[in-house]
Amino acid sequence: MPPAGLYLHIPFCAARCAYCDFYSLPVGPSSASGAGIGSGADWRIRYPELLKSHMRQFAGADAIRLPGLPRSLSAAAFSRFDTLYLGGGTPTVLPPETLADLISTALDLFPFVPGSDGIEITMEANPGTLSGADLTLLKSAGVTRLNFGVQSFSDAALALLGRIHTACEAVDIIRAARDAGFDNLGLDLIYGLPGQTEEEWDADLNAALARAPEHLSCYLLTYEPGTPLSRKAAAGALTPLSDDGCGDLLRHTRRRLHSSGYAGYEVSSFALRAGRKDFRSRHNRKYWTGAPYLGLGPAAHSFLPPDTRFHQAPDLAEYAKRIQAGDSPVTEVEALTAEQRFIEGVCLGLRRAEGIAPEELPGLSGEKARAVFKNRLRNLEIQGFLERTEGRWHLTESGWPVMDGVIRRLI
Template identity: 40%
Template sequence: MKSLSLYLHVPFCASKCAYCDFASYPGREGDWARYFVALWDELDGWGPELDGYRVATAFFGGGTPTLVPAERIAETLERCRDALPFAPGAEITIEGNPGTLTPEKLRVYRRAGIDRLSLGAQSFDDGLLRSLGRIHAAAQVGEAVRMARDAGFDNINLDLMYALPGQTADQWRATLDAAVALGVEHISAYSLIVEPGTPMASRVARGEAAVSDDDAVNAMQRMAVSRLADAGYARYEISNYAKPGFECRHNLVYWNRGE
């Protein structure tokens, strides 16, 4: 059978981060139920088209998939399994915001078969988190990792951002150290891109926020490569680092131009 990867988008967030141009919408609680019905309809439509395939990886991204009731995610996965066969040991990831997780939600995800959690940590500096418009504090990242371990997650990613306006090299080093100290299996480190139309772009245009120059971005990237290598994380693509055997299989499907 041919291998297939599913990306399931959940376009809802508690609020909009200053740098974000993803398809994600705050304040749309009234649309959540309708959205999932539409997603399930689409899945039912695709099932017959995908005869001969089986699902090797699935990824709930967003948006903030951990914002909506966990039962909607579990039901979506169940409907995926009704529509398509899954390979044994398929990797199933959910992206989460540390400010939206509870032990109960995490248990529902595990029971549904989700085996990988990707947490949007971004920084371990509360001032930088506030300037990005994140809804969580740094301490909640550690709490979320502990809750996830208790729920049985043994494959956790932290997303981090660098080259943030006002971010110093010391702040970036401290964020890398804090991420490493949590012992997660995978770390993604993305340099900030100022996207047109975002509040961040307006701040830059008004001179209220400064974009890092290429040399500064480069220096921070080199710092990530060396700090994470020292801690046992191999860089397996431009922005992603993993302990041996924990490279994100879903991510590699994109890089290898799989289906």
């Protein structure tokens, strides 16, 4: 069993972005009071205490209380961790001292075993929510990777997306992170904005590349139901970019980043190739490769190989109530069927550059099923969307922009 990853969810943001449907609460003066964890700014103290209680509850010798799971099973999967990820929401709306305390609590309570590159500790951070001094503190707290939600270097695009920061603030905080000694920086960007041209997207890529980040995540803008952006689209106030337009931008992204020394190892993820150092996200790869991971906090998900998922409901008040009563905050445990495991194996495998090996896919049993599946793979190969390298099937440059369609034809 590979080592597990630990994820701590911080469900607060300075404000809600126009496209986001993640579980997070805006932290205005009274925002957390309705969620049942205190009034005013109390959430800054109350929530970290809840999360630490959750950590203690899970890590406690007799306290792995997942309904329907033998304790020995979960204890074995979570006997070794090598990555810690603080995400959200926006972790950096919490004071850096509090984040440092959460990190040291996690490292004390869980069996972290450094890999050859040590323990990877990633912090998501948003420009506009932290200072250079905060970054110095986070560095000394042990954060090894900083991932900035930059999204764009255009103020007009940032305004459309409802981000709280400006391009200038993003540039300044990236510089401050370098000054604080961070040598593994990730930048998140969003492409496929309404009317976005290749030149506009290229300007964003250029601005990002000028900062020489070790990692870049380029996400296609999606219109999630219920978000302000999707309401605008439904009302005709904006026109989403066409599928062809989005495909062209992805093709351009791959060309541009590959020629600049980055390897695309997942549909949205690109890591700098620099000698022997591997800048791919070790933690995120656990999500795509069937490794165990434990997510703590409301709305966080966990996976216990080979087939068990569990999560806490996206409900801070319910989470607080259960933790304070000493009950498990896990609200759902799900055992995946063989078919679900197969579908997930294809979906997660094909989004990675490594692709899939049919004999490794879970749930693909029987001669006939294997033959049918291989036939589908060969057809997609003939059409130029897939190719084979050392027995693994992966997307071609023509295949990446139509990944979802390729997957649909395989499952």
